[in-house]
Amino acid sequence: MTDQLSGQTAIVTGASSGNGRAIAKTFAEEGAAVVCADIIEDPREGGYEDKSELTTHDLIQENGGDAVFVECDVTDREQIRSAIDTAVDEFGQLDIMVNNAGIFTRLVDITETTQEEWHKTIEVNLTGVWNGTKEAVEQFVEQGNGGKVVNIASIGGLVGLQAEPAYSASKGGVVNFTRATALDCAPHEINVNAVCPGWISTAMTREYFDDDEFWEQLSESTPWPRLGVPQDVADACLILAGPYAEWITGHALTVDGGYTTR
Ligand SMILES: NC(=O)c1ccc[n+]([C@@H]2O[C@H](COP(=O)([O-])OP(=O)(O)OC[C@H]3O[C@@H](n4cnc5c(N)ncnc54)[C@H](O)[C@@H]3O)[C@@H](O)[C@H]2O)c1
Numbered sequence: 001m002t003d004q005l006s007g008q009t010a011i012v013t014g015a016s017s018g019n020g021r022a023i024a025k026t027f028a029e030e031g032a033a034v035v036c037a038d039i040i041e042d043p044r045e046g047g048y049e050d051k052s053e054l055t056t057h058d059l060i061q062e063n064g065g066d067a068v069f070v071e072c073d074v075t076d077r078e079q080i081r082s083a084i085d086t087a088v089d090e091f092g093q094l095d096i097m098v099n100n101a102g103i104f105t106r107l108v109d110i111t112e113t114t115q116e117e118w119h120k121t122i123e124v125n126l127t128g129v130w131n132g133t134k135e136a137v138e139q140f141v142e143q144g145n146g147g148k149v150v151n152i153a154s155i156g157g158l159v160g161l162q163a164e165p166a167y168s169a170s171k172g173g174v175v176n177f178t179r180a181t182a183l184d185c186a187p188h189e190i191n192v193n194a195v196c197p198g199w200i201s202t203a204m205t206r207e208y209f210d211d212d213e214f215w216e217q218l219s220e221s222t223p224w225p226r227l228g229v230p231q232d233v234a235d236a237c238l239i240l241a242g243p244y245a246e247w248i249t250g251h252a253l254t255v256d257g258g259y260t261t262r
Contacts, residue, residue, distance in 0.1 A: 001029055001030065002030065003030060003031040004030045004031070004238065004242040004243055005027055005030040005031045005032035005096070005238075005241065005242060006030070006031030006032075007031065008027075008031070008032045008033070008095040008096055009032065009033045009034075009035070009087050009091040009092065009093060009094055009095050009096070010024075010027045010032045010033070010034050010035070010094075010095065010096035010097070010098060010241065011034075011035040011037055011083055011084065011087055011094065011096070011097050011098065011132075011136070012024040012027065012034060012035070012036060012037065012098045012100055013037045013038070013072065013074050013080075013083075013098065013099055013100050013101035013128070013132055014037075014038055014074075014100040014101030014102060015034070015036035015037060015038050015056050015057075015069075015100070016036065016038040016040055016041060016042060016043055016044070016055065016056055017038075017043045017044040017047050017049065017202065017203055018043075018044070018047055018048075018049075018200070018202030018203055018204060018230050019100055019152060019197065019200060019202060019230045019233040019234070020036075020038070020056075020098075020100040020101065021043060021049060021056045021059075021230065022229075022230035022231050022233060022234035023098055023100060023230075023233065023234045023237045024036050024056050024057075024060065024067065025056065025059060025060060025063075025234070026231070026234040026235070026237070026238055027096070027098075027234075027237075027238065027241070028060040028063070028065030028066065028067055029063070029065065030238060030242070032066075032095075032096065033065075033066035033067065033087075033090070033091040034057070034060060034065070034066065034067040034068075035067070035068055035069075035070055035083055035086055035087045035090070035091075036055075036056045036057045036060075036067055036068065036069045036070070037069075037070050037071075037072035037074075037080075037083045037101075038069070038071070038072065038101070039071065039072070039073050039101075041055050041069055041071070042055055043055075043056070043203075044203035045203065046203040046206045047202055047203035047206070048201050048202065048203075048206075048229075048230075055069060056069075057069045066091070068086060068090055070082065070083045070086050074099070074101045074124065074128030074129075074131055074132055075123050075124055075127060075128055075131070076131070077131045077134070077135060080131050080132050080135045080136075081135050084135055084136065084139050088139075093143050094136060094139050094140070094143070094147065095147055095148065096147070096148045096149075096150070096241045097132055097133065097136035097147070097148070097149045097150070098149075098150045098151075098152070098237055098241070099128065099129040099132035099133060099149070099150070099151045099152065100152040101124065101128055102124060102125045102128070102152060102170075102204075103120065103121060103124045103125065103204075104121075104164075104167055104204050104205075105117045105120065105121060105166070105167075107163040107164065107208070108163055109162075109163045109165070110165045113165060113166055117166055118166045121166040121167055121169075121170050122166065122169070122170050122173075124170075125167070125170035125171060125173075125174065126170045126173040126174060126177070129151050129174050129177065130177065132149075132151075133149050133151065133177070133181055133192065136149055137149065137181070137184075137185055137188075137190060137192075140185075140188065140190050141188050141190075145189075146188065146189035146190055146191075147188075147190045147191075148190070148191045148193075148240065148241045148245070149178075149181070149185075149190065149191065149192040149193070150193055150194070150195060150237050150240045150241055151174050151177070151178050151192070151193070151194045151195070152174075152194070152195055152197070152233070152237075153171045153172075153174040153175045153178070153194040153195065153196045153252060154167070154168075154171040154174075154196055154197060155196050155197065155198045155254060155256050155259060155260050156168040156171045156172070157170075157171030157172040157173075157174055157175040157194070157196055157252070158172075158175065158196055158252065158254065158260060159260050171196075174194060175194050175196065175252045178192055178193060178194040178250065178252065179250045179252075182249040182250030182251075183250065185249070186249055191240070191245060191246070191248060191249045192249055192250065193240040193245070193248060193249060193250070193251045193252070193253065194251070194252040194253065195233060195236045195237055195240065195252075195253050195255055196252050196253065196254045196255065196256070197228060197232070197233045197236075197255045197256065198222070198228055198254075198255065198256025198257060198259040198260070199218055199222075199227060199228055199256075199259070200227075200228040200229060200230055200232065200233060201227060201228065201229055201230075202230060209227075215227075221259055222256070222257045222258065222259050223257060223258035223259070223261070223262075224257030224258055226257070227257070228255065228256065228257060232255050233255055236253050236255045239253070240253065
């Protein structure tokens, strides 16, 4: 622990489970006050969380950190605005916005995927990031002292992944939205970056990690001798939200144990 985020306030969307929970916990350990924003308060069933009986904000408080929960659906901009108002009311201002909330419907090819799956995936994964970034950047500009946005994309936003057409499209959108927004935000000293995780063990991927054949294939395609865990994503977010990233903007940081390097 190095208190890298001491005195800062962060919102993490999708903070109740998986990657978002690890990001919120890590940021709090580094001294940030965290607004945990999610549609549900408890961790999702089927995840790999430590102390899954505790909500993320309770876990943070148990460890001596500052955190509150706000119910927030990222597809609704008013609910994002209200999460920002909570950050300001409770902790003084907003410094960091992590747009992490996302969904993955199933592995399904273009012929079988439904229009409904397409719309839902784009709405949560891409419009949700738009909503969070737009509201946070407006807040940062009004505050006048910079800010950091970290968007959780995926390796599916960098390369084509088989049987993930809607998910890959949504995450590709997040990557290029991040780059474009970074240009608008640079004059305000607001950093906008993305993290692109490979396969990470969370409730989202549980059924695939539990499939021995799939797990074998994944392990063989991953150069690093283990698969990904939420802390890998949280550590990358800490780099991009912390004091050593001042001149890093518009970057998409791959966190995949080398999966996409070949
Ligand atoms: N797990 C992976 O392998 C992996 C890989 C690459 C990228 N990602 C991305 O990481 C992010 C987190 O995924 P995860 O694996 O932790 O999944 P998860 O399902 O474990 O957690 C997602 C959290 O987001 C919340 N959420 C869902 N829809 C929401 C909405 N509309 N508004 C607010 N909160 C909402 C859920 O309640 C849940 O708590 C997602 O953007 C996902 O696409 C995951």
